[in-house]
Amino acid sequence: MPPWYNDALLVKILRNKNHWILAAVLAGAFMLPAAFMPAQAAMLGERVTFNVNAQYDFSGRTSIQTSLLAISEHAYFFIEDSFWQGRSYSEQQILLNKLITLGTEFDARIYQIETSFFGSEPNPGLDGDSRVYIVFSNLIDTAGGYIDTTNQYSKQQLVNSNEHELIFLNARVMSNELKSKTFLAHEFQHLISFQQRNLSRGIDDDVWINEMRSEYAVTLLGYNEPYDGSNLDRRVDSFNNTSTDSLTAWPNADADYGQIDLFGQYLVEHYGQAVLQSTMQSRQTSGYAINEALNAVGVRLNFGDVFLRWAAANWLNDASSDTALGYSNVGVRRDLKVPATRQLTGTENTLDEQFQDWQARWLKFSNWPTGSTGWLKVNFISPQLDDFRLAAIVYRLSAEVALASAAPAPDPVTVTYFPVGSLVNGANFDLGTGITQIILIPAKMAKLASFGLREDYVPLRISTTRQISAVAASSPTPSVTPAVTPAAPSPLVDVGLSEGSLVQAQGDYRVYQIGRGWKRHILNPTIFRLNNWSFNQVITVAPAVLALYPESNLLRYDGNERVYLLDTAGIKHWLDMSGDYFVRSGRNFAAVFTIGLNEFSAYRLGNSIAR
Numbered sequence: 001m002p003p004w005y006n007d008a009l010l011v012k013i014l015r016n017k018n019h020w021i022l023a024a025v026l027a028g029a030f031m032l033p034a035a036f037m038p039a040q041a042a043m044l045g046e047r048v049t050f051n052v053n054a055q056y057d058f059s060g061r062t063s064i065q066t067s068l069l070a071i072s073e074h075a076y077f078f079i080e081d082s083f084w085q086g087r088s089y090s091e092q093q094i095l096l097n098k099l100i101t102l103g104t105e106f107d108a109r110i111y112q113i114e115t116s117f118f119g120s121e122p123n124p125g126l127d128g129d130s131r132v133y134i135v136f137s138n139l140i141d142t143a144g145g146y147i148d149t150t151n152q153y154s155k156q157q158l159v160n161s162n163e164h165e166l167i168f169l170n171a172r173v174m175s176n177e178l179k180s181k182t183f184l185a186h187e188f189q190h191l192i193s194f195q196q197r198n199l200s201r202g203i204d205d206d207v208w209i210n211e212m213r214s215e216y217a218v219t220l221l222g223y224n225e226p227y228d229g230s231n232l233d234r235r236v237d238s239f240n241n242t243s244t245d246s247l248t249a250w251p252n253a254d255a256d257y258g259q260i261d262l263f264g265q266y267l268v269e270h271y272g273q274a275v276l277q278s279t280m281q282s283r284q285t286s287g288y289a290i291n292e293a294l295n296a297v298g299v300r301l302n303f304g305d306v307f308l309r310w311a312a313a314n315w316l317n318d319a320s321s322d323t324a325l326g327y328s329n330v331g332v333r334r335d336l337k338v339p340a341t342r343q344l345t346g347t348e349n350t351l352d353e354q355f356q357d358w359q360a361r362w363l364k365f366s367n368w369p370t371g372s373t374g375w376l377k378v379n380f381i382s383p384q385l386d387d388f389r390l391a392a393i394v395y396r397l398s399a400e401v402a403l404a405s406a407a408p409a410p411d412p413v414t415v416t417y418f419p420v421g422s423l424v425n426g427a428n429f430d431l432g433t434g435i436t437q438i439i440l441i442p443a444k445m446a447k448l449a450s451f452g453l454r455e456d457y458v459p460l461r462i463s464t465t466r467q468i469s470a471v472a473a474s475s476p477t478p479s480v481t482p483a484v485t486p487a488a489p490s491p492l493v494d495v496g497l498s499e500g501s502l503v504q505a506q507g508d509y510r511v512y513q514i515g516r517g518w519k520r521h522i523l524n525p526t527i528f529r530l531n532n533w534s535f536n537q538v539i540t541v542a543p544a545v546l547a548l549y550p551e552s553n554l555l556r557y558d559g560n561e562r563v564y565l566l567d568t569a570g571i572k573h574w575l576d577m578s579g580d581y582f583v584r585s586g587r588n589f590a591a592v593f594t595i596g597l598n599e600f601s602a603y604r605l606g607n608s609i610a611r
Helices: 081-085 089-118 177-201 207-220 231-241 254-271 273-281 286-296 303-316 330-335 525-530 579-584 597-602
Strands: 014-016 019-021 024-026 029-031 047-051 063-071 075-080 132-137 166-170 342-344 348-355 363-365 373-381 388-396 413-419 427-433 435-444 458-469 502-505 512-515 518-521 539-541 554-557 564-566 571-576 592-595
Touching: 063 081, 063 089, 063 132, 075 081, 075 089, 089 177, 089 207, 089 273, 166 177, 177 207, 177 273, 207 231, 207 254, 207 273, 207 286, 231 254, 231 330, 254 273, 254 303, 254 579, 273 286, 286 303, 303 388, 303 413, 303 435, 342 348, 348 435, 363 458, 373 435, 435 458, 525 597, 554 597
Parallel strands: 075 132, 132 166, 342 363, 502 539, 554 592
Antiparallel strands: 014 019, 024 029, 047 063, 063 075, 348 458, 363 435, 373 427, 373 458, 388 413, 388 435, 502 512, 512 518, 554 564, 564 571
């Protein structure tokens, strides 16, 4: 069964030569000149019985009686008889006016924009009619609308099928125009998805990624602006209250929608709409589809990498120093405030946590004495330890500001991502001086697809010990002009590697060069000769140490500002894009290695990669 959506949906009307044709309510009769009706179309005033899902019907019914009250270019609008007949004449006229407004919006914008972005819905579909059936009925309070793909099959296949492209909406929210447009945008994507995924490609998507596309459809159509009171506003509130919910498990709760909406917003803001579009055309689903989509646009990150960056951004929500660590939406920047899952102040702590896949925790270590130095030792124990990864955020004191009236600068942070399995025997985070707090964000990420309503939990024991030594603090010298010297970022783990170091992990033949906290793979021995390097310069380190440095394949040659992507075949591709798009695509200028012209010329030139 496809996802059920717990919000309201849509209505639509017929437009003919810029005039809407509605059912005239005259003594209970619905009238329209036959000349306006297309051949084989449903007729205004026609009464139809629809099978409904008892789980979402207010009275637990399995069928309802409806009447066709309006027709638009792309849809029929039915309203449940008992609901309609319970309204006064003036209330009925108001609802008909709402149908006109929403039908215009659907035909002119929602239908056009969504089909252009995602692809077509089933058209003409099972019933041979190009219009979508929209049925307003009395649903439960928590359901604004739903789609049941049973209706996409014949009665011979599924006896309860209505045999139409069909959306059910909660009739009690028809008067709210913003919600009606929002829910229409959401549900219509599900119809498109059924055509593009199930029918065209034979893919039965996991619910969460299908829902993520539907939630983004609301943003695509501009219904989350203004932000206050929007669907996105509600989703941020939900996320703040249930931030540790799994992204991919789907019991269909408010928490699930908060997760997928925020992840979809982050994914598109940082890596572009093409990533989300590609998940519709992919023959993969869930994490596999996202990996494929990221690769297609030239982003050298995978689903897990993006998830960890998203988890760090949900805590920091500040893109001023690194665009990957925040949101561009002003409302989300203002309201998203993820609380710490655990507040840890003691010298030693042991936590027993349970994780589903794609579920994060935020562990806050605070109460570091001002000016202290020391280290934090962390050990993880789990029967599935290699399924976990970690983002670690270290805060340090801002530089001293001489004038007391000057606003203090925000504490600079260092963010690092690496496998939890590398810390199985314990690792020391050598922190140096000026620590104010540390945030550890472990997350489990084993499965990439086939997620259900419930997912198994896996235990993770986290043991930490910290040693703190006081350091005498010097008093700042007053000055007329504020003197702010930002603290230099320090590596999270001090392993004695300097800029330009050549390293390899113990037991691994591959050699890397270190630069600005990144590593790049040296493809072959010829590169050693071109750079006058010696294999005696290569430092051997533990695999866990090398894993602390993210890998980069970005380079430029000295004296030229163009940045190239070097693929594994030794072919270089010019990144023909603006600096702003370079950053939004998930790339980092700090990861660009500057090489000599001799090495640069040794790589063959391939196709450019454009925005």
